[in-house]
Amino acid sequence: xxxxxxxxxxxxxxxxxxxxxxxxxxxxxxxxxxxxxxxxxxxxxxxxxxxxxxxxxxxxxxxxxxxxxxxxxxxxxxxxxxxxxxxxxxxxxxxxxxxxxxxxxxxxxxxxxxxxxxxxxxxxxxxxxxxxxxxxxxxxxxxxxxxxxxxxxxxxxxxxxxxxxxxxxxxxxxxxxxxxxxxxxxxxxxxxxxxxxxxxxxxxxxxxxxxxxxxxxxxxxxxxxxxxxxxxxxxxxxxxxxxxxxxxxxxxxxxxxxxxxxxxxxxxxxxxxxxxxxxxxxxxxxxxxxxxxxxxxxxxxxxxxxxxxxxxxxxxxxxxxxxxxxxxxxxxxxxxxxxxxxxxxxxxxxxxxxxxxxxxxxxxxxxxxxxxxxxxxxxxxxxxxxxxxxxxxxxxxxxxxxxxxxxxxxxxxxxxxxxxxxxxxxxxxxxxxxxxxxxxxxxxxxxxxxxxxxxxxxxxxxxxxxxxxxxxxxxxxxxxxxxxxxxxxxxxxxxxxxxxxxxxxxxxxxxxxxxxxxxxxxxxxxxxxxxxxxxxxxxxxxxxxxxxxxxxxxxxxxxxxxxxxxxxxxxxxxxxxxxxxxxxxxxxxxxxxxxxxxxxxxxxxxxxxxxxxxxxxxxxxxxxxxxxxxxxxxxxxxxxxxxxxxxxxxxxxxxxxxxxxxxxxxxxxxxxxxxxxxxxxx
Numbered sequence: 001x002x003x004x005x006x007x008x009x010x011x012x013x014x015x016x017x018x019x020x021x022x023x024x025x026x027x028x029x030x031x032x033x034x035x036x037x038x039x040x041x042x043x044x045x046x047x048x049x050x051x052x053x054x055x056x057x058x059x060x061x062x063x064x065x066x067x068x069x070x071x072x073x074x075x076x077x078x079x080x081x082x083x084x085x086x087x088x089x090x091x092x093x094x095x096x097x098x099x100x101x102x103x104x105x106x107x108x109x110x111x112x113x114x115x116x117x118x119x120x121x122x123x124x125x126x127x128x129x130x131x132x133x134x135x136x137x138x139x140x141x142x143x144x145x146x147x148x149x150x151x152x153x154x155x156x157x158x159x160x161x162x163x164x165x166x167x168x169x170x171x172x173x174x175x176x177x178x179x180x181x182x183x184x185x186x187x188x189x190x191x192x193x194x195x196x197x198x199x200x201x202x203x204x205x206x207x208x209x210x211x212x213x214x215x216x217x218x219x220x221x222x223x224x225x226x227x228x229x230x231x232x233x234x235x236x237x238x239x240x241x242x243x244x245x246x247x248x249x250x251x252x253x254x255x256x257x258x259x260x261x262x263x264x265x266x267x268x269x270x271x272x273x274x275x276x277x278x279x280x281x282x283x284x285x286x287x288x289x290x291x292x293x294x295x296x297x298x299x300x301x302x303x304x305x306x307x308x309x310x311x312x313x314x315x316x317x318x319x320x321x322x323x324x325x326x327x328x329x330x331x332x333x334x335x336x337x338x339x340x341x342x343x344x345x346x347x348x349x350x351x352x353x354x355x356x357x358x359x360x361x362x363x364x365x366x367x368x369x370x371x372x373x374x375x376x377x378x379x380x381x382x383x384x385x386x387x388x389x390x391x392x393x394x395x396x397x398x399x400x401x402x403x404x405x406x407x408x409x410x411x412x413x414x415x416x417x418x419x420x421x422x423x424x425x426x427x428x429x430x431x432x433x434x435x436x437x438x439x440x441x442x443x444x445x446x447x448x449x450x451x452x453x454x455x456x457x458x459x460x461x462x463x464x465x466x467x468x469x470x471x472x473x474x475x476x477x478x479x480x481x482x483x484x485x486x487x488x489x490x491x492x493x494x495x496x497x498x499x500x501x502x503x504x505x506x507x508x509x510x511x512x513x514x515x516x517x518x519x520x521x522x523x524x525x526x527x528x529x530x531x532x533x534x535x536x537x538x539x540x541x542x543x544x545x546x547x548x549x550x551x552x553x554x555x556x557x558x559x560x561x562x563x564x565x566x567x568x569x570x571x572x573x574x575x576x577x578x579x580x581x582x583x584x585x586x587x588x589x590x591x592x593x594x595x596x597x598x599x600x601x602x603x604x605x606x607x608x609x610x611x612x613x614x615x616x617x618x619x620x621x622x623x624x625x626x627x628x629x630x631x632x633x634x635x636x637x638x639x640x641x642x643x644x645x646x647x648x649x650x651x652x653x654x655x656x657x658x659x660x661x662x663x664x665x666x667x668x669x670x671x672x673x674x675x676x677x678x679x680x681x682x
Contacts, residue, residue, distance in 0.1 A: 020082065215297045247329075332419060495608060
């Protein structure tokens, strides 16, 4: 087992300091209040408040600790060498997510490397770690095995950005993992960065609206915007950072990143303070909480010497009094349109780009992916252990050209990580928000995708899943879905149709013949049940939830936090309906309840006909159109952005946003980022 310099075993995802804390490091810290509406003060005031919170708090117990200690150093606080020593030990051991930690080390060196308070031996050791690190799966010269994840969307930009900055800092050094000079290292990284940035700007993120991985994306983008030597690259990185923050602004509700997510986990879906983006939202927009829950981007934003979030983004986040706000977006690419993007799975670098979609075992990519397993020695990577165990069989099938046939036979199961194009809608009023990914891969196996969510306030949320194994990380009991539903949304009404089939599986078998909803009763002001519906109210926002199959509360004494918060419905086929309302539109809670309970509702032949009190007749099934008052509702081919503050076609070449006196124009072809407005002039 790998150990730190004191002989303590290193554990993935943990960063305990090596040695005691210096004087001035708090043992306990303030508990920041969650802000549902924008707190007072401008961007500078929020920055000072965040840094003061960091200085008054002990180091967090996770990998983000290194970023918080850089921020403490910036405030004049003591240098916690023990955290930096632990960070370097973690990086040197090449544990999973070492690229996260390395970016904290990079910011220490690039922004505070000349600070006399940083011990000389720490600086020297950090420089050595930069050169010794492995920055890509093709870097095999030093022969060291590892189980780094280098291929997902957030990891690709983190590794590439770090490689470029390390190479530019040490252009003539020989990097032992690759055998290349720093100058060569930076050149290869630049090509990957350029492609990644272009695809994200024009087509969006496969890890769409992730309340975890947008945090990591920002870390890499800000490192480039702050420290890359090329001004054009700095500008383009800032432009994509603008889009990440725009997505947060568009889909926030009362301090919650209250949306569908391409990747999310149980804790962040259930509890607002567990989102990795909540610190960033409070810093940039004034809503959310300084929770320090694995957040890394807020320290980078607060310390950035070059990047400032455009004022229009904070203005959009604060523009919450509209009677209704509708945001539609399209993100990602289709695997049957690879030629449109110049991508060929027969070329290794193109296939590596396709792994940002986690296109491992799709029929179009499986041959190339098995080729990469050999080229990059991924057979021994822990993430691909199930494939490594079948190495001989996969190679035989590859020689016989049978891999695509195998992938097609088990496609529903082996492509559950895949995240191709998604069309999403978010509907917001001052009292609630509803967001969903429309008609996205229904019936396929899921992984970490979160397809719909209703939000009335922090922790007052509702969503459904088909659960995976209770002890699995993903798909787990609440993380992702073992089988994805077909989701349709008309304004404040969402319908999620589930069809669970017993089919042969290589990864996760569909063992649970039922679905469930998360509805934490104790986080609403009142909850009632009538006519097969469950109704909930928080302040002046209302929620109605109905299952086609009878539903029951989990009141088991050993249910833990799920007790009285989980609604279970048996059945391999089920339809869930959720309608939201509010006092201004629907009168009292009693009036909303009575109208919804009396609304005509029919389940027949796999379709639902629901005459919503607010929207009229909605019809939806496993196949066919989503119909609203007889008219088909579009479920795909959305623009890149369609918002009240500006929009752009898909793929996007330029975007202009306006909110009040603030304006931002991003033009990718010209590489320009133009901001105008009252805040800018001030």
